[in-house]
Amino acid sequence: MKYLFSYWKDFCKQLRKAEVIFLFFDYDGTLTPIVKKPELAVLSHKMKCLLKKLASQKWAQITVVSGRSLEDVKNVVGLNRIIYAGNHGLELEGLKLKYTNKKALNIRTDLNAIYKRLVENLSTYTKLLIEHKGLTLSVHYRLEKNKKRLNRIFKILKNTTDIYVKQKKIRLARGKKVVEIRPRINWNKGKIVLWLLEYFKQKISLRNTLSIYLGDDTTDEDAFNILRKRGVSIFVGSPKRKSLAKFYLRNTEEVADFLEKIINYRQL
Ligand SMILES: [Mg+2]
Numbered sequence: 001m002k003y004l005f006s007y008w009k010d011f012c013k014q015l016r017k018a019e020v021i022f023l024f025f026d027y028d029g030t031l032t033p034i035v036k037k038p039e040l041a042v043l044s045h046k047m048k049c050l051l052k053k054l055a056s057q058k059w060a061q062i063t064v065v066s067g068r069s070l071e072d073v074k075n076v077v078g079l080n081r082i083i084y085a086g087n088h089g090l091e092l093e094g095l096k097l098k099y100t101n102k103k104a105l106n107i108r109t110d111l112n113a114i115y116k117r118l119v120e121n122l123s124t125y126t127k128l129l130i131e132h133k134g135l136t137l138s139v140h141y142r143l144e145k146n147k148k149r150l151n152r153i154f155k156i157l158k159n160t161t162d163i164y165v166k167q168k169k170i171r172l173a174r175g176k177k178v179v180e181i182r183p184r185i186n187w188n189k190g191k192i193v194l195w196l197l198e199y200f201k202q203k204i205s206l207r208n209t210l211s212i213y214l215g216d217d218t219t220d221e222d223a224f225n226i227l228r229k230r231g232v233s234i235f236v237g238s239p240k241r242k243s244l245a246k247f248y249l250r251n252t253e254e255v256a257d258f259l260e261k262i263i264n265y266r267q268l
Contacts, residue, residue, distance in 0.1 A: 001239050004247040004258065014232070015265055018210035020059055022200060022231075024193055024223065025255075027066040027073055029216035030236045033252050034176060036142055037129065038068070043077065047252070050259040055081040059266060063196060065089060065189050067180065067219055069133035087135045088182065088219055089192025097199070099192075104135040104183045107169050111137060114161060114170070114181060121156050125149065135183065142177035154179075175217050189215070190222030197230070214255060215245075234258075 004011065015021070025031055031051075032041040043051070054060045063083040066073040070086030070093055077084070083094030092099040115132045118139065122128055129140040139157060144150055157172070157179060164170045171184045197211060211231030213223045224233040224244040235245035236255055249255055 001235060001243060001245055001248040003239065004234055004249055005254070007247070008261070011232070012265060014210050015262065017208050018059070019206045019208045020061060020200075020204060020210075021262070022061050022063070022197065022209060022211040023054065024063045024065055024211070024213040024227075026189075026215035026217065026220050026236075027064055027068060027076065029176065029252070030214050030220075030255060031064070031077075031252060034216075038131070038140065041076065044252075044256070047256050047259075048079070050256060050263065051077070051082070052079055053263055054259060055079055057263075057266070061200070063094075063193075065192060065215075065223065067133075067136075067138070067175065067178075067217075069135070072133070083196070085189075085192050085196075087133055088180075089187060089189050089195075090135045090183070092192060092196075099195070101135070101183075101185065101187055103185045104187070107183050108135070110164055110169050111135070111181070111183075114164060117160050118157070121160050122153065125153055128153065137181040139179045139181070140177060141179070173219065175219060180219075188222040189219055190224075190226040193223045194226050197226075214249070214258075220245075 028041050031047055032043055035041050055062050063085060064073055064077055065085040067088050068086055070084055070091040073086050074084045085092040090101040090104045115137055118130055127143040131138040141150060141153060161181060168184050170181055173180045173182060211227060213227045214234045214236055215223060216236040221244050227233040228244060228246060233245040235243040235248040239248045249258060
């Protein structure tokens with residue numbers, strides 16, 4: 001990965017040419033630093049102002065693609081003129097667009113059953129946060145530091161979900177201190193980004209567009225993969241990490257700098 005700010009001049013050439021810039025952001029760890037509990041991840045005043053400013057530009061279209069539920073991500077960002085994609089792209093809303101993955105809807109009964117059993121089976125582990133996000137579940141274990149207890153938690157998780165995994169209804173995915181229980185369907189952040197880019201292509205007949213994706217976690221890799229050839233992929237975090245992204249920025253402050261630089265550049 002290359003440090004984006006070391007290639008700023010090259011990047012500006014792309015910025016200059018683009019009639020519209022499609023900016024895709026993950027939320028946690030990208031627009032806000034990773035915190036102990038999901039509800040503590042609040043946009044900084046600076047970041048919110050920058051996003052708001054960008055969202056009001058004719059040449060920019062922002063989409064936030066999060067693992068949170070659609071309602072949740074809409075609430076935490078709280079800005080208009082932005083497209084929101086929740087549950088890793090299983091649902092999307094904004095600018096008169098609406099999408100819900102039908103296959104994901106079909107396994108909701110199973111998901112409810114799994115949720116109920118997980119809450120029961122893990123009730124003694126009070127540091128866990130088991131979250132029902134409508135179309136997916138999340139088990140956050142950031143606050144549980146005890147290794148033995150964690151191993152037991154993973155075992156219970158596996159035992160509780162195994163039958164559904166074998167029936168190919170769900171799959172488990174690891175993120176930063178979180179296990180996600182998702183419908184087993186071929187849909188992810190990359191697919192929803194592609195879906196949107198196709199939509200934009202039909203809707204707006206522009207020759208020069210630039211698509212940029214910023215993310216910090218394993219679930220963002222699918223989107224990096226899509227953007228590798230047709231845009232700019234930016235990993236947020238340590239460059240030592242293996243990632244499909246072409247560029248990196250070190251942290252969310254640098255993401256804010258990046259947005260500021262784009263705004264300043266385009267307004268010149
Ligand atoms: Mg993230």
